[in-house]
Amino acid sequence: MTITIGLPSKGRMKEDASAVLERAGLKIVAVGNDRSYRGRIEGIDDIEIAFLSASEIAREIGAGTVDFGVTGEDLIREGLAEADKRVEISARLGFGHADVVVAVPEIWLDVDTMADLGDVAADFRSRHGRRLAIATKYWRLTQQFFSGSHGIQLYRIVESLGATEGAPAAGQADIIVDITSTGSTLRANHLKILSDGVILRSEACLVRARKPEHEGNARVAEIVAAVQAAL
Numbered sequence: 001m002t003i004t005i006g007l008p009s010k011g012r013m014k015e016d017a018s019a020v021l022e023r024a025g026l027k028i029v030a031v032g033n034d035r036s037y038r039g040r041i042e043g044i045d046d047i048e049i050a051f052l053s054a055s056e057i058a059r060e061i062g063a064g065t066v067d068f069g070v071t072g073e074d075l076i077r078e079g080l081a082e083a084d085k086r087v088e089i090s091a092r093l094g095f096g097h098a099d100v101v102v103a104v105p106e107i108w109l110d111v112d113t114m115a116d117l118g119d120v121a122a123d124f125r126s127r128h129g130r131r132l133a134i135a136t137k138y139w140r141l142t143q144q145f146f147s148g149s150h151g152i153q154l155y156r157i158v159e160s161l162g163a164t165e166g167a168p169a170a171g172q173a174d175i176i177v178d179i180t181s182t183g184s185t186l187r188a189n190h191l192k193i194l195s196d197g198v199i200l201r202s203e204a205c206l207v208r209a210r211k212p213e214h215e216g217n218a219r220v221a222e223i224v225a226a227v228q229a230a231l
């Protein structure tokens with residue numbers, strides 16, 4: 001059986017993802033030319049590398065078309081329903097750190113917690129004639145956190161495909177759910193993170209699709225052990 005590992009072909013995780021495999025003794029060699037989206041591992045014939053974007057990797061692991069992938073936990077949990085049933089986080093890799101957070105305008109002086117925000121959401125329609133609007137590309141994580149964890153049901157999600165932090169100032173939404181690493185984009189847009197508003201502390205992970213044929217497969221166990229030992 002050939003084991004396929006999905007690695008980022010571009011973006012901020014590309015270099016670190018390849019480096020961690022090399023430290024684990026799995027040296028990647030391109031198949032064909034530089035632009036090829038396939039690779040293999042030097043000296044090992046039954047591992048194949050598929051170069052994909054970080055979000056495609058999350059999807060392909062969910063579909064089981066790759067066995068392993070290196071991608072952000074945020075993309076796994078946003079991309080897959082019941083992620084823990086479908087995938088296993090085999091290792092947390094120590095790069096690509098970012099938090100998915102709830103942020104509100106700094107001028108909302110009396111809103112510091114999710115409970116405060118729940119009060120705002122409850123009153124929003126009578127005060128403003130519409131529901132509280134949340135700009136995000138993290139639909140699933142937002143719904144789980146607001147409706148599931150905090151019992152806040154009165155809101156509307158406004159899909160944002162970029163520059164989410166600008167949505168409140170632009171009048172497209174009232175608050176946001178987005179990723180932050182240094183916090184500088186939030187500050188530049190006069191937004192503050194609620195004190196209990198961190199939805200997920202994400203980083204790059206080695207993720208395995210839960211497949212029956214992985215049980216007792218020596219190569220699968222070896223890949224996990226080698227990457228864990230390289231951290």
Ligand SMILES: Nc1ncnc2c1ncn2[C@@H]1O[C@H](COP(=O)(O)OP(=O)(O)OP(=O)(O)O)[C@@H](O)[C@H]1O
Binds near residue numbers: 055097098181202
């Ligand atoms: N400052 C940051 N901003 C956005 N994402 C970050 C940041 N720091 C780390 N990440 C992580 O990087 C991953 C996204 O990487 P990247 O933006 O390179 O993907 P991508 O190649 O753009 O994927 P796609 O094109 O499919 O969206 C996510 O898991 C995210 O959590």
Ligand SMILES: O=P(O)(O)OC[C@H]1O[C@H](OP(=O)(O)OP(=O)(O)O)[C@H](O)[C@@H]1O
Binds near residue numbers: 165181182183185
């Ligand atoms: O907390 P900070 O360090 O300011 O980083 C957070 C910002 O960085 C990312 O955007 P980026 O401009 O990298 O583009 P992307 O959304 O296309 O990845 C992300 O979407 C945030 O907007």
